[in-house]
Amino acid sequence: MNRKAARATISDVARAANTGKTSVSRFLNGEQHVLSASLRQRIETAIAELDYRPSQMARGLKRGRTRLIGLIIADITNPYSVEVMSGIEAACRAQGFTLLMCNTNNEVDQEQHYLNLLSSYQVEGIVVNAVGMREEALSHLQQSLLPMVLIDRKIPDFSCDVVGLDNREAGIQVTQHLIDRDFQSILFVTEPLGLVNTRHERLEGFHTVMAQHPAREAAQVEVAINDPAGLDAVLKDYTQRNAGRRCAVLVVNGALTLQVARSLRRLGLTWGSDLGLLGFDELDWSELAGVGITTLKQPTRQIGYSALEQVIKRIEGDDTPPQEQVFSGELIVRKSTMAVE
Amino acid sequence: MNRKAARATISDVARAANTGKTSVSRFLNGEQHVLSASLRQRIETAIAELDYRPSQMARGLKRGRTRLIGLIIADITNPYSVEVMSGIEAACRAQGFTLLMCNTNNEVDQEQHYLNLLSSYQVEGIVVNAVGMREEALSHLQQSLLPMVLIDRKIPDFSCDVVGLDNREAGIQVTQHLIDRDFQSILFVTEPLGLVNTRHERLEGFHTVMAQHPAREAAQVEVAINDPAGLDAVLKDYTQRNAGRRCAVLVVNGALTLQVARSLRRLGLTWGSDLGLLGFDELDWSELAGVGITTLKQPTRQIGYSALEQVIKRIEGDDTPPQEQVFSGELIVRKSTMAVE
DNA sequence: TTGTAAGCGTTATCAA
């Protein structure tokens, strides 16, 4: 229990095993077949004796391989991000990498800071979870010379590996469900579209289906996520305009769904009876929210896992053109989009 | 955009600035006052020119200070853990440390793995978020010789810095609220108590208040978090036994509150009218859950922040006896514990 | 099969 006990070094082990550093190094790096049984044995016990663990710092310095991956997250409080992270983390474990976690808290200068930091720790690759990230922040990332994989969202005019949901398909899927459930008017609520491809694609899926049903009304509106009053106004207006008609709200992501649910609460509107409600992203409270909310669940963990695998491919030298990897979502039907009785 | 551009080293900078490495090093380490203005200027431009960033690997190797902190989390999907993490991360940023994140996923051997890993990266300290961690896993941690701070929970028979909620006070606070709201019987639902001090302390607070109200019934029960059927049985039995009486369920933590809410749903019981419901830990859906759920909110971010500050104190040599740092919770009253009309 | 020595990019020591 000696707190000051300096860590044993490879030299210590060599000395204890009565041999040179080289042999110890060989032992550590799986070249055990070149060692005599007796030497191997001596080294093994010396290592155990001294509780020796090689310094990754020294290793990284020498070989240039740190086995470190940087993870940049814009908003760690977003449940979607956390699940993705969990998938990334699992993949890291499986592949022998370690995560340096960087939460930019959606501050653009923090991102710059972390990019420098990661580079100074010589991470071998970077995964960027762009969920909730501002557009300006995204474009900064182009500077990085390291292998990089984006999650969820592309950077406009920058070619880079991306892993995420098949947004267009998902948009079609959810809209079709609402059509099937006989909603006559559907309001697509999104955060400002900007250049965010995921929002555009989901919306596109929506319009693709709506175009096939000219009798139904397709409405759309952009709201800021931190403007509850604005949201209240939008929803109030929409429902009043559609009084007596079977209408539904389709929300572009989970964070916004939470806001919409709160707003409906404030307005005294009950989803499932007063209007339909469907949101992208599964939330753990979906089924508890008064009446359960129908959601489109993304295979989040798998997305994270695949993203990491892709970075590693790049690290290992794969230089095929940047690719886009999309996964299908799963519609989880609850009572907020109940069929007409 | 040359992908192969090797990173500039301190020697490159020295050469470009027409000086020696020592001066560059001095420049980097804030000993700028010893440098002549002209030299300082040359170095500055050289650094900018080459986009030089010192290698933390080499630094760590040389100085033994890596500015790395290890974070061990048992369950990254727990919202409480995430918020705490967010606080830790903020503190890291403020203090110039970087987080190595390790999610053990509640597997004991993973913990061992990560402990070794952190040590091999020569982290300077470790923060353990014990929330949701199994008891056996906790006791493993004693091995670590590094400065270590525990969050939320103590290790039995092991003296170590701990940061968390004032559990006893919180237990009193919530129980008193239920008493004030005139509930005649209260069921304290907890995960198996084991040696988990937080559960014991919260329960103790409960009994402290209940003892002052002998006319009320104080019930308690231990349930496994992954046994919905068992939970259903417990809650059904309890409510039937107390039919016609004003009764409430008090849940020991947020994860379990989610399970209890689901169970009540299955049983067709509505909190706020059929019975009272109060849970430790604030959850972002608390207010949306049919009737809003009254919760005891922990200052999670602050807990994380303080934990990191404490580790750093230790890293910087503070060797006062291990201390326990507790924070007060905040009761957020919603309709699930409505007063009698 | 084993060992010696050079060097990865820093910082610390010492001398100029």
Next chain:
DNA sequence: TTGATAACGCTTACAA
């Protein structure tokens, strides 16, 4: 005020 030079703990030619 500056700059060689020797470590830090490891891997990797190269030698033996």
